[in-house]
Amino acid sequence: MYPVTLTGPRLTLREFRADDLDASMAVVGDEEVVRTLSFDVRDRDTQALRLGQDIARARTEPRPDYYLAITDGTGTLVGFARMGLGRDRSGELGYAIRHEDWGKGYATEAATLMIDFGFTTLNLRRVRAACGPDNHTSQRLLARLGFTPDGRIRNHVYANGAWRDSLLYSLPNHQTEDEPREYVGTVRIEGRPEIRFKVSARSGPEARALAADRYGEGIISVWNEEDARRRR
Incomplete structure (x- = not known):
């Protein structure tokens, strides 16, 4: 600009x-x-x-x-x-x-x-x-x-x-602060290989809940890439 x-x-x-x-x-x-x-x-x-x-x-x-x-x-x-x-x-x-x-x-x-x-x-x-x-x-x-x-x-x-x-x-x-962000994670569904997913949410717990609704209870991990880099 x-x-x-x-x-x-x-x-x-x-x-x-x-x-x-x-x-x-x-x-x-x-x-x-x-x-x-x-x-x-x-x-x-x-x-x-x-x-x-x-x-x-x-x-x-x-x-x-x-x-x-x-x-x-x-x-x-x-x-x-x-x-x-x-x-x-x-x-x-x-x-x-x-x-x-x-x-x-x-x-x-x-x-x-x-x-x-x-x-x-x-x-x-x-x-x-x-x-x-x-x-x-x-x-x-x-x-x-x-x-x-x-x-x-x-x-x-x-x-x-x-x-x-x-x-x-x-x-x-x-x-x-309340804008949705992209969270990524991994899930294991019975009878299928582990897969990676993306959801849009305002917090980690909300992202995990949305992923569970979509994929079931086999959620292994959920994280936001920006937060993960900041903790390194």
């Missing part, structure tokens, strides 16, 4: 352009901002290369992520927001705001726009996020948005010359 524009009460999220280079340096070139991110401070040449790659990537099909510029009411670039696309209809949220605009609620508004876009337009089942253990501002923001903690990864990010742990969070799309 290209181009994408998301509009909120005070902010607009839009595709990056080549003329965003100078303004973007206030984010990626600021040590105070980058201190909590997953990459080192960038010089202008490095950012020029990365910006060109980001702009080109936005036009690929299928699109791997939505990396958008955050602009205020004057059209000034004040940060970025990203929704990376993973398997099983999952997304990974990221954001950053330039230092002079901290404390204005811009990160909250931009993150809300990205989450709404992910759930309503991209039909994601869940959105994940990660932040450093010392990034208490981001932790409070994620809590306000409804994210719940999922755990901690040791030595997850190498940036600014050191390894850093990450705290993991997730937010389910409650509107899709």
